[in-house]
Amino acid sequence: MASEIGAQRLHELLTTQREEFVATWVRTVGATLHGRLSDAELARELGELYDAMTNAIAGGGLAGRSSAFGEVRSLLVELSRTRARQGFTPTETAVSVFALKQVLEPSLTTDKTGSDAYLALARLLDDLGLFTVEEHARTREEIISSQAEQLLELSTPVVKLWEGVVGVPLVGTLDSARTQVVMEKLLQALVDSNSTQAIIDITGVPTVDTQVAQHLLKTVVAARMMGATCTISGVRPQIAQTLVALGVEFGDIPTKATLADALRFALADAERQRALAAGGAL
Numbered sequence: 001m002a003s004e005i006g007a008q009r010l011h012e013l014l015t016t017q018r019e020e021f022v023a024t025w026v027r028t029v030g031a032t033l034h035g036r037l038s039d040a041e042l043a044r045e046l047g048e049l050y051d052a053m054t055n056a057i058a059g060g061g062l063a064g065r066s067s068a069f070g071e072v073r074s075l076l077v078e079l080s081r082t083r084a085r086q087g088f089t090p091t092e093t094a095v096s097v098f099a100l101k102q103v104l105e106p107s108l109t110t111d112k113t114g115s116d117a118y119l120a121l122a123r124l125l126d127d128l129g130l131f132t133v134e135e136h137a138r139t140r141e142e143i144i145s146s147q148a149e150q151l152l153e154l155s156t157p158v159v160k161l162w163e164g165v166v167g168v169p170l171v172g173t174l175d176s177a178r179t180q181v182v183m184e185k186l187l188q189a190l191v192d193s194n195s196t197q198a199i200i201d202i203t204g205v206p207t208v209d210t211q212v213a214q215h216l217l218k219t220v221v222a223a224r225m226m227g228a229t230c231t232i233s234g235v236r237p238q239i240a241q242t243l244v245a246l247g248v249e250f251g252d253i254p255t256k257a258t259l260a261d262a263l264r265f266a267l268a269d270a271e272r273q274r275a276l277a278a279g280g281a282l
Contacts, residue, residue, distance in 0.1 A: 007062050010117045013107060014054045021103055022050050028099040033092060046096070050074050062120040076128060080135035097129040123278045156182050158189040164264045165197040166190060167259070169238055170205030179215035183222050186254065190228050196273065197266035198223045200260045203234030213248040220253050231255070233262030 045164035059068040
């Protein structure tokens with residue numbers, strides 16, 4: 001009963017002094033963001049959140065996990081995701097919620113009923129503030145994952161070197177995820193360009209161990225299944241010695257020291273295949 005009275009009093013206070021509280025809330029939050037958001041934008045965000053919270057308290061009291069707070073949480077998800085994309089920290093995002101306690105404290109802590117209502121509200125705002133931190137972290141993870149995928153795409157270009165010849169210049173470490181991207185892009189390029197020769201250049205790969213060699217072999221096998229001959233170029237002396245020491249063998253896969261050597265080999269092999277095809281047709 002006491003909690004209901006406190007929630008009712010809080011609702012009345014939030015309703016009757018809305019303009020004053022929202023304006024103070026906007027000023028308080030704005031001071032922590034150092035002008036990185038306009039007052040108009042803050043007023044819109046916090047005004048919507050304030051109204052949703054007022055309605056939720058009227059419908060569900062101060063139980064933040066109740067269905068009455070569904071709209072509040074939806075607005076907090078939107079706010080958290082927006083702030084994460086704008087580069088704000090989780091703390092700066094959560095402060096937007098926590099600051100409402102500072103705004104309401106002087107008006108609520110004047111008597112026992114008001115103090116009880118304030119304590120319940122503080123627990124509610126703590127819960128909602130932590131909710132924004134979780135959503136902010138989830139959004140940042142999504143952004144980082146998306147950026148990593150974009151960088152992966154940019155770091156594995158497939159270029160047309162000659163008519164019927166495509167190349168993949170690799171730079172950096174080759175792992176399972178990147179191998180999958182290389183394989184998909186290479187196979188698609190073979191189809192799109194109707195190429196029969198592919199060159200994987202590892203000049204920019206700092207080290208080649210057993211795992212990297214296995215990744216390269218998988219890509220070569222996939223290209224062969226598409227009917228293309230795959231050549232590996234950029235096999236430097238240090239890499240050759242490492243592969244020999246590890247006992248890694250590329251079998252009948254052609255390897256060349258430079259991209260130029262690989263291109264010459266690919267063109268000669270393509271010409272040989274055309275000659276064989278023409279002879280067979282006769």
